Amino acid sequence: MFAHGPCAAWSRRISSVHSIEERLASARKQERWATVYRESPEIFRAFENAEDPDGVAALRLAEIAGVRGKRVLEVGCGTGWLTRAVAPLATTHVAVEPELRMLERAEFLGAAEVLRARGESLPLKASSFDRAVMSFVLLDLRPSVRSAVLAECERVLCASDDHAGTWVIENAGSGAFQELRGIEDLEGHGEVRPLVEDCGFEVVETVETELRFNDAAQAELVLGTILGERVRAVLKRQPRASIPLHIALLFRPRRD
Numbered sequence: 001m002f003a004h005g006p007c008a009a010w011s012r013r014i015s016s017v018h019s020i021e022e023r024l025a026s027a028r029k030q031e032r033w034a035t036v037y038r039e040s041p042e043i044f045r046a047f048e049n050a051e052d053p054d055g056v057a058a059l060r061l062a063e064i065a066g067v068r069g070k071r072v073l074e075v076g077c078g079t080g081w082l083t084r085a086v087a088p089l090a091t092t093h094v095a096v097e098p099e100l101r102m103l104e105r106a107e108f109l110g111a112a113e114v115l116r117a118r119g120e121s122l123p124l125k126a127s128s129f130d131r132a133v134m135s136f137v138l139l140d141l142r143p144s145v146r147s148a149v150l151a152e153c154e155r156v157l158c159a160s161d162d163h164a165g166t167w168v169i170e171n172a173g174s175g176a177f178q179e180l181r182g183i184e185d186l187e188g189h190g191e192v193r194p195l196v197e198d199c200g201f202e203v204v205e206t207v208e209t210e211l212r213f214n215d216a217a218q219a220e221l222v223l224g225t226i227l228g229e230r231v232r233a234v235l236k237r238q239p240r241a242s243i244p245l246h247i248a249l250l251f252r253p254r255r256d
């Protein structure tokens with residue numbers, strides 16, 4: 001666990017000096033998500049494979065969102081990580097994704113109907129879904145696009161039952177992975193704060209899972225490449241194949 005190692009000491013020192021906003025800004029400068037995603041797909045793929053490998057968070061979202069027997073829209077399905085948990089339970093599951101290369105690599109989409117489209121411009125009829133779901137999409141979007149995607153979700157949702165609304169999966173503010181990135185926020189919401197404060201989401205539950213790599217060398221290579229040299233150095237000093245990961249499940253009820 002990082003909680004007792006040099007990473008925790010570094011993290012405590014940094015978080016006592018810098019606000020969460022400053023630490024998030026610093027992480028955004030150091031981390032190379034978009035570059036890795038474009039230029040080193042094999043690294044990104046290894047990260048995806050390591051992230052919550054047993055699908056605990058996706059299965060829990062499917063359970064508490066009550067998707068069984070419902071019409072579900074998924075925005076930004078990527079290669080199908082959340083789709084694989086939700087589609088088998090839903091009556092219909094329509095997944096939209098704008099990136100062709102994601103769709104080409106998608107696996108086990110099961111009963112889902114997949115459309116190449118953007119969340120802010122859904123080629124779908126109004127009031128035709130009971131739930132909207134997304135994993136690791138909203139926080140990557142500019143605030144104006146984020147609002148447009150949420151407005152489209154509202155348009156296609158109908159007042160089917162009291163639980164109609166939008167469910168989202170993002171990283172929580174706690175856990176060793178956020179500590180490693182220098183953005184842990186035990187008192188607050190960490191990176192999901194804009195979703196809570198600006199978009200009307202509530203954190204319903206935090207699921208404790210892990211990033212599980214093949215071995216410590218793969219963890220160092222993948223996380224060092226994505227998160228930057230400081231993280232690579234920490235993982236060189238403290239080799240580990242598994243890193244605790246806390247995932248937040250958030251809900252925003254459909255608005256009348």
Ligand SMILES: C[S@@+](CC[C@H](N)C(=O)[O-])C[C@H]1O[C@@H](n2cnc3c(N)ncnc32)[C@H](O)[C@@H]1O
Pocket residue numbers: 075076077078079080081082096097098099102117118119120134135136137140141145
């Ligand atoms: C980090 S990936 C997450 C993929 C998948 N949901 C998962 O959890 O593995 C973000 C996804 O959002 C998609 N995306 C980006 N902008 C989007 C938009 N405006 N509308 C819908 N999807 C978008 C990307 O193409 C990418 O597949």
